[in-house]
Amino acid sequence: MAAGLVISAPASGVGKTTLTLALARAWRHRGLNVQCFKSGPDYIDPAFHAAATGRASVNVDSWAMDRGTIAHLVSRGADADVVLAEGSMGLFDGVAARGVTGTGATADIAEMLGWPVVLVIDPSGQAQTAAAIAAGLRDYRPGVRLAGVVLNRVASPRHEDLVRRALNDAGIAVFGALPRHAEISLPKRHLGLVQAEEQAEIGKLIDEAARFVAEHVDLDAVLRSAASWSPQAASNGLNVTPPGQRIALARDAAFSFVYPHMLEAWRAAGAEIATFSPLADEGPDMSADVCWLPGGYPELHAGTIAASARFRSGLRAFAETRPVHGECGGYMVLGTALTDADGVRHEMTGLLGLETSFARRRMHLGYRLAALAVPMPGHQAGARLRGHEFHYSTILAQPDTPLAVVHDATGAVIAETGSRRGHATGTFFHLIAEDR
The missing domain is CATH 3.40.50.300 (P-loop containing nucleotide triphosphate hydrolases)
Structure with missing residues (x-):
């Protein structure tokens, strides 16, 4: 005991x-x-x-x-x-x-x-x-x-x-x-x-x-x-649906904010995870059926990401036929450009029209409840997702189809709706669980 x-x-x-x-x-x-x-x-x-x-x-x-x-x-x-x-x-x-x-x-x-x-x-x-x-x-x-x-x-x-x-x-x-x-x-x-x-x-x-x-x-x-x-018997598992059977997961110093219980839930459901490093100019495993870019610190590595030609071309090729999803920092990298804290604008992958800036920092922090307006990997339209948002980026443009109606913990609607374009989706919040 x-x-x-x-x-x-x-x-x-x-x-x-x-x-x-x-x-x-x-x-x-x-x-x-x-x-x-x-x-x-x-x-x-x-x-x-x-x-x-x-x-x-x-x-x-x-x-x-x-x-x-x-x-x-x-x-x-x-x-x-x-x-x-x-x-x-x-x-x-x-x-x-x-x-x-x-x-x-x-x-x-x-x-x-x-x-x-x-x-x-x-x-x-x-x-x-x-x-x-x-x-x-x-x-x-x-x-x-x-x-x-x-x-x-x-x-x-x-x-x-x-x-x-x-x-x-x-x-x-x-x-x-x-x-x-x-x-x-x-x-x-x-x-x-x-x-x-x-x-x-x-x-x-x-x-x-x-x-x-x-x-x-x-x-x-x-x-x-x-x-x-001593633990009580759990009546259910983790209430997390994996986004695919084989998941290409970006994983390095720029893409590291992923909840451990999410990865465990994916594996427990039978999914395979194949990691790759955008900072090492690696693209996603082309045998995967979905690509996931977690949050992290892309703003500290924006120049390296912008110069990683194999990563960017590989991700674009993947997204032509299969879903790609980004959370927070990963969402920013799926966008058109990211301006760093020094005011330097770096071209990102361009799978979404999102453009963000750290030159005008403003903290965004809190729980998020999102009702999906369109599907994202692992979740259908209408799903209610619970997550958490924490970043200092400012949205300069978010022109694509909104992914969800997003509320904070008080019920107030927020502007960070996430986006969808083609096979690419992204959110500013990190997914924790789905309401069942």
């Missing part, structure tokens, strides 16, 4: 990912099998979890997924000794309108699974107030149980003592306190952490984080606070 915990915080940027990776690696060093999950739609963190544990991590999302899907996904932790779910944003942060099983908040997953929460608290610029924040989070929702806190970035022993005394007075366990330690800071860029596969020294960084946390945190006390857990 596994021990389950949720790692959360009052806000983003406090150190949830670092603590999750450190705990996972430290317990792994002790001979324990550790399984991680990511609560919410972040598609970068699961790769870090896998690097720390040696086991694939997936997202669980209460806004987009039903209980059966979540139960199916977490059941992979049945053979683990410890199961950690890393939260997103603050513990109770979600959208205003309820989705399939909740608002997307980490607290939904903690309550659903019955796992206690370890809070990461950064008391910078405060002392006793940190205890008030922790007590408020403990008492905010009766179904969510607080195990204790780990203090991060404490300024001095005196600072730590003040915060510890206040937390003890509030009846909140303190598992440890971490001084500032630049050597375990994970590098970031505009869409979040620099991806794990782009960091050659990620293993050493996680090892250092594990050593540092083991020195300052009572790992045994944290483990004792976890809930004994």
